[in-house]
């Protein structure tokens with residue numbers, strides 16, 4: 195077993211590290227200023243565009259996508275780079291064109307799109323010219339069970355007509371999110387996992403209404419296009435917009451979520467490393483009751499517990515990435531579920547300890563900790579709640 199990263203991974207990681215340290219983290223206050231100066235604006239702020247240009251020029255672009263359309267990295271090679279982008283989740287992933295949900299949508303188009311669909315939507319997404327949204331979750335049904343999805347995709351001659359209500363469509367508030375991948379039912383009478391299809395719905399289609407933004411613990415997430423409630427009121431699109439074919443929606447959703455989940459976990463490790471770096475800085479300089487915080491036993495324990503969790507989970511993430519590369523996403527399902535449960539949970543704990551160490555400053559907007567905590571907390575719901583993964587993982591374990 196060789197734990198050392200290969201030469202390409204080392205080279206790209208060093209480049210990404212330097213870019214995030216020297217360009218991205220110093221740009222965080224600039225982003226905040228630009229957001230404050232443009233209330234109600236959901237498109238990417240100028241600083242993001244600037245960083246995208248620089249990152250692209252340095253070859254730090256589309257690294258998430260294996261194969262020749264992307265940078266051709268394996269999951270194992272991408273893992274440390276994605277982790278580095280997690281240090282600044284508002285800016286770095288989007289600067290590298292490696293942010294959810296666009297990455298998952300590009301993967302779907304890459305794996306299942308026709309040549310026309312790729313030309314029209316994948317190419318501009320890969321070039322960072324447009325953004326996208328993934329519309330699966332619905333307010334009216336328990337959407338962690340995707341077979342509940344109620345949106346109808348009804349064939350009408352050479353078209354499909356889409357009717358339904360979605361929410362938590364990340365990125366959809368951004369007017370540049372030109373394409374929505376919508377999951378709905380084409381045949382409610384088919385077999386349980388063959389009722390659903392996915393279809394490409396351009397934002398400008400009559401009948402598409404982006405109704406309102408949703409907030410996360412009060413954060414509007416305007417930096418990456420927010421999260422929207424979207425109504426499809428008889429939206430009519432050409433039949434050729436269907437992805438892969440009728441009845442394939444469930445299978446595409448499963449395929450989409452594998453890489454999406456591990457990428458979330460990789461970035462979450464970076465969020466935790468950032469928190470620990472802040473902890474080291476603070477603990478060494480702040481004095482309470484005659485000793486620095488670093489000299490208090492409980493703080494040392496927190497630091498140790500956090501380091502143990504991080505190192506153990508990084509190994510599990512890397513093993514999962516290696517399995518995805520070598521035996522495929524389906525065969526790696528147990529590990530994907532395990533990290534999807536364990537990483538956000540542990541990172542939330544690590545961030546919570548860091549917040550505690552920072553005292554009042556920890557819950558304020560003066561450090562990145564509160565926003566990082568809010569972000570990682572949502573990962574215990576997004577792409578499947580913990581309990582759904584625990585249930586399925588436990589069932590598989592007991593069947594072995």
Ligand SMILES: Cc1cc2nc3c(=O)[nH]c(=O)nc-3n(C[C@H](O)[C@H](O)[C@H](O)COP(=O)(O)OP(=O)(O)OC[C@H]3O[C@@H](n4cnc5c(N)ncnc54)[C@H](O)[C@@H]3O)c2cc1C
Pocket residue numbers: 295327328329330331332335336337338339361362363364410421572575576577578579580581582585
């Ligand atoms: C920040 C954020 C971004 C998101 N982005 C997107 C997006 O871009 N596109 C999109 O389509 N969706 C998105 N989602 C939605 C997310 O995927 C759903 O919220 C999630 O799948 C859960 O669905 P639900 O909210 O309907 O919860 P429900 O299905 O109502 O489940 C509620 C709770 O019930 C419990 N539960 C459910 N099933 C089981 C079970 N089998 N065993 C035990 N307990 C169970 C769990 O505790 C679960 O949290 C996002 C969510 C958030 C918070």
